[in-house]
Amino acid sequence: MTGKQTNWAGNITFSAQRFHRPVSVPELQRIVAGSTRARALGTGHAFNDLADTDGDLIAVTGLPRVIEFDAPDDTVTVSAGISYGELATALNRAGRALPNMASLPHISVAGACATGTHGSGDTNGSLATAVSAIEMVTADGDLVTVSRRSDPAGFPGMVVALGALGIVTRVTLDTVQDFEVRQYVYEDLPYEQVNAHFGEIMSAAYSVSLFTDWRAPRIKQAWLKRRADSVDPPPGLARMGARLADGPRHPVPGMSPANCTEQLGVPGPWHERLPHFRLEFTPSSGDELQSEFLLPRARAGSALLALQQIAGQLAPVTQISEIRTIAADDLWLSPCYMQDTVGFHFTWISDWSAVAPVLAQVEECLRPLRARPHWGKLFTADPKVLRGLYPRLADFRRLMHDYDPSGTFSNDFLDRYLGPSR
Numbered sequence: 001m002t003g004k005q006t007n008w009a010g011n012i013t014f015s016a017q018r019f020h021r022p023v024s025v026p027e028l029q030r031i032v033a034g035s036t037r038a039r040a041l042g043t044g045h046a047f048n049d050l051a052d053t054d055g056d057l058i059a060v061t062g063l064p065r066v067i068e069f070d071a072p073d074d075t076v077t078v079s080a081g082i083s084y085g086e087l088a089t090a091l092n093r094a095g096r097a098l099p100n101m102a103s104l105p106h107i108s109v110a111g112a113c114a115t116g117t118h119g120s121g122d123t124n125g126s127l128a129t130a131v132s133a134i135e136m137v138t139a140d141g142d143l144v145t146v147s148r149r150s151d152p153a154g155f156p157g158m159v160v161a162l163g164a165l166g167i168v169t170r171v172t173l174d175t176v177q178d179f180e181v182r183q184y185v186y187e188d189l190p191y192e193q194v195n196a197h198f199g200e201i202m203s204a205a206y207s208v209s210l211f212t213d214w215r216a217p218r219i220k221q222a223w224l225k226r227r228a229d230s231v232d233p234p235p236g237l238a239r240m241g242a243r244l245a246d247g248p249r250h251p252v253p254g255m256s257p258a259n260c261t262e263q264l265g266v267p268g269p270w271h272e273r274l275p276h277f278r279l280e281f282t283p284s285s286g287d288e289l290q291s292e293f294l295l296p297r298a299r300a301g302s303a304l305l306a307l308q309q310i311a312g313q314l315a316p317v318t319q320i321s322e323i324r325t326i327a328a329d330d331l332w333l334s335p336c337y338m339q340d341t342v343g344f345h346f347t348w349i350s351d352w353s354a355v356a357p358v359l360a361q362v363e364e365c366l367r368p369l370r371a372r373p374h375w376g377k378l379f380t381a382d383p384k385v386l387r388g389l390y391p392r393l394a395d396f397r398r399l400m401h402d403y404d405p406s407g408t409f410s411n412d413f414l415d416r417y418l419g420p421s422r
């Protein structure tokens, strides 16, 4: 592949000298073995330079498509570059499901898991928590398989790995019985109710997302995704002053609800309700930047109050913000590592010079609350502060040294935030 390549948002032009899209694992092995600086690329939805390299950028989306079910284990093994949308359709056909999905089904399985991508739901871990085994090409071109079963102590370090240990070729995921979901949208939930009843609101459904544009002291839309065995819309939000929407909604003002998954309580398969956006449309607004900060759930109220103080600065540069909850996990570099988490997400306008100073204010507000930035979105954290937020970082660096002693998979981003590799 030749020519300039950018990420999905178009705000990063990759600086790689060579672009590759291997169509077989042996071809990928040869490229990696012959490279001194290489990075994997999934579907390119990260908003920062995490995937970038000055050497060989290797897209995994051309690898042969694999979707292999293992019935006794209730797992599915998939090619790394497959999108959640394609996988979910195949899973659903087989009567299986994933416990959760992100807001969009367009992203690759390996790329999403590598950055700790998540959806919402008090009891739902990030997408990476479903990973039980990984096959990857390491720096010398070898193909290795690691699994939670074979290495229970080290495996939790290898899933949210930011592409630093190797190029993942296959991922094995735990699956669950398929299920149906009904999606309801409530409008205009006052902040004071959110501050007073955060726990009740976030547990009102299997997955809850609160959207605000910071222009008024209220949650503009609350999206509740309820397992379909409970038929009625959860009554709690109406008691708190919110209104059940009378038609489908898009969370970003001005965008067509036709791009979104079905609402109004119509039951449907898990994969057509858990993401907000439909696979066949552009997700979100399409012209945007994004940031997200994940902090201990118990600090949700303090974070919302702190952000309300800068609502006047946030409103002009925010298309929409989303508040979600995610269950704690044991994955060393996961922003949800060992803490039940609340995520504050920002879909910014696509003007970095206007966004950057406001992002710095958000970071200042949330730093005392020990907010961990989403690895795949924009942040400007002081690397020393960021390192202090990950208690297993030294162990992860040992894995980097073991799997990639010469720093083939390192790049400026990893050197900056995890510390220099060589």
Ligand SMILES: Cc1cc2nc3c(=O)[nH]c(=O)nc-3n(C[C@H](O)[C@H](O)[C@H](O)COP(=O)(O)OP(=O)(O)OC[C@H]3O[C@@H](n4cnc5c(N)ncnc54)[C@H](O)[C@@H]3O)c2cc1C
Pocket: 008, 039, 040, 041, 042, 043, 044, 045, 046, 047, 050, 051, 060, 080, 081, 102, 103, 104, 107, 108, 109, 110, 111, 112, 113, 114, 115, 116, 117, 118, 119, 162, 163, 164, 166, 167, 168, 169, 283, 284, 374, 376, 377
């Ligand atoms: C519109 C939009 C909506 C989003 N919604 C959400 C959301 O709801 N929740 C959320 O948490 N995030 C969300 N994100 C962020 C997104 O999920 C992450 O950026 C994710 O990493 C994207 O996956 P990708 O395949 O595009 O990764 P890429 O951008 O291609 O790569 C990201 C990282 O993963 C590594 N990587 C990719 N493939 C491999 C591989 N095969 N082996 C090893 N490393 C690999 C890359 O080297 C890089 O470090 C959203 C992004 C967009 C654009």
